[in-house]
Amino acid sequence: MARAASITIVAATVVALAVSLRSAVVDGLARTTDWVPLVESAINDLVFAAIAVVFLWAFPERLERRTMLRLLHQLRSLAHVIDMHQLSKDPEQLSPTYTPTEQSIVHGLDADELYHYLSYCSEMLSLTAKTSALCGEYTTDGVVLETISYIETLTTELSDKIWQKISLLPRP
Numbered sequence: 001m002a003r004a005a006s007i008t009i010v011a012a013t014v015v016a017l018a019v020s021l022r023s024a025v026v027d028g029l030a031r032t033t034d035w036v037p038l039v040e041s042a043i044n045d046l047v048f049a050a051i052a053v054v055f056l057w058a059f060p061e062r063l064e065r066r067t068m069l070r071l072l073h074q075l076r077s078l079a080h081v082i083d084m085h086q087l088s089k090d091p092e093q094l095s096p097t098y099t100p101t102e103q104s105i106v107h108g109l110d111a112d113e114l115y116h117y118l119s120y121c122s123e124m125l126s127l128t129a130k131t132s133a134l135c136g137e138y139t140t141d142g143v144v145l146e147t148i149s150y151i152e153t154l155t156t157e158l159s160d161k162i163w164q165k166i167s168l169l170p171r172p
Contacts, residue, residue, distance in 0.1 A: 009052045061141065065143060068135055068141070069143070069147060072147045075135075079125055079128050079158060086118060088105040089117060091111075091114060091166075092168065093107060094170050118165055118166050122166075132148045132151040
C-alpha cells in the first residue's frame with residue numbers, strides 16, 4: 001500500500017513539474033528572474049513529495065509498533081497481576097513462631113500447597129516473558145525490543161522474589 005501510494009505521489013509530482021516546465025518553455029519566460037518562482041515551486045513540490053513518501057513508508061511500521069506495544073503492555077500488566085496475587089502468600093505464616101497481627105491475611109495453605117502455588121506463579125511469569133519474546137521474533141523496532149527486554153527483566157525479578165519465598169518454606 002505504501003509503495004503504491006509513494007509511486008503515485010512521485011509520478012504526480014513529476015507530471016506536475018513537467019507540465020509547469022513545458023508551460024514555461026512554450027509560453028516563454030523572457031527574463032532570468034521569471035524563472036525564480038518556477039524553480040521555487042519545483043523545489044517545494046519535490047520537498048513535499050519527499051515528506052509524503054517518507055510518511056507513507058513509515059506508516060506501516062508505526063502501526064505495527066502501536067499494536068505490539070499494546071500487546072506488550074497487557075503482558076506487563078499480567079506480570080504485575082501475578083505478582084499481586086502471591087503477595088499475601090507469606091511463608092512465615094507456616095512457622096510455629098508466627099504471631100498474626102490485626103492486618104494479617106490468612107492464606108489457608110499448607111507448606112506443600114503454598115510451594116505449588118508459588119511455583120505456578122513463577123511458571124506463569126516465565127511464560128509471560130516467553131510470550132513477550134515471541135512478539136519480537138519478526139521485528140527490528142528498537143522501542144519494541146526494549147519493551148520486551150524490560151518485561152523479561154521484570155518477570156525475572158518477580159520470579160526471584162517468589163523463589164525467595166519458596167526458600168523460606170518449612171521443610172518436612
